[in-house]
Amino acid sequence: MSRPVQVAPSLLAADFVALADSVREVEEAGADLLHLDVMDGQFVPNISFGPVVVEAVKRVARLPLDVHLMIDDPIRYVDAFADAGAEFLTVHVEACPDVAATLEAIRSRRVRPGITLRPRTPFADVEPFLAAVDLVLVMTVEPGFGGQAYLPDQEPKLSRARELRSDSGLDYHIEVDGGIGAETGPRAVGAGADILVTGSALFGSRDISGLIRGFHALGGAAAR
Ligand code: DX5
Ligand code: ZN
Numbered sequence: 001m002s003r004p005v006q007v008a009p010s011l012l013a014a015d016f017v018a019l020a021d022s023v024r025e026v027e028e029a030g031a032d033l034l035h036l037d038v039m040d041g042q043f044v045p046n047i048s049f050g051p052v053v054v055e056a057v058k059r060v061a062r063l064p065l066d067v068h069l070m071i072d073d074p075i076r077y078v079d080a081f082a083d084a085g086a087e088f089l090t091v092h093v094e095a096c097p098d099v100a101a102t103l104e105a106i107r108s109r110r111v112r113p114g115i116t117l118r119p120r121t122p123f124a125d126v127e128p129f130l131a132a133v134d135l136v137l138v139m140t141v142e143p144g145f146g147g148q149a150y151l152p153d154q155e156p157k158l159s160r161a162r163e164l165r166s167d168s169g170l171d172y173h174i175e176v177d178g179g180i181g182a183e184t185g186p187r188a189v190g191a192g193a194d195i196l197v198t199g200s201a202l203f204g205s206r207d208i209s210g211l212i213r214g215f216h217a218l219g220g221a222a223a224r
Helices: 016-028 051-060 074-084 099-108 127-132 152-168 184-191 208-223
Strands: 006-009 034-039 065-070 088-092 112-117 135-139 173-177 195-198
Touching (some): 006 034, 006 208, 016 051, 034 051, 065 074, 065 195, 074 088, 074 099, 088 099, 099 112, 099 127, 112 127, 112 173, 127 152, 152 173, 152 184, 184 195, 184 208, 195 208
Parallel strands (some): 034 065, 065 088, 135 173
16 A cells, blocks of 8 residues: 655755754755754764753754654653654564554654664664554665665665565554655655655755655655
8 A cells, every 4th residue: 555755854964053953945945854863972972952952952843853763772761752752663573672662662762663773783683673664764875864866775674664564464663864855855755755765865956845845746656
């Protein structure tokens, strides 16, 4: 069954001096979620921002916040990001000493849990947790930096996520993150994605609303 395609701009590619303007711009252009990339300099080599910035975005945002935690042992920060206003809180399977407990901690705060994995991690590693999540995020770049090239060899994970969803009757979103733009978005949707994270391609575009409209139309096309 095909679903509407949703678009989640990654604020990592926005202008941090004028974050509120970027939020307003993508909201007016028709985005569905705001994707926030939290990096700790340990799980990934880069450092981005933490709960303080998420909370600041929450104050100006109308859209739900989709928070992607690229941090070691993320259970330590579930309360902080729940308090900051996350709607989705996605953790890396490789980063959690106890994945099930981490997802339960997120759910217990009435935040929607997501699970994700690095490109080199097999999809089988997340399969035991699919019943416990509202979102599965397939990384199509190595986590840590925006602006990298899309890895098409990750598409089988999108297809597997979709296959398992229809076989099992589970109802998680399938999100794709990394190198998504006008050319790669259709490929990812064809493989199984229904939420497109897009950073540098979106914020670098001269026609943000046109790009988002094009992504939304993929859902309609796929549904026919
Ligand atoms: C990478 C982040 C992505 C990144 C996407 O670690 O998870 O969300 O910002 O940026 P683009 O769309 O530029 O690949
Ligand atoms: Zn991300």
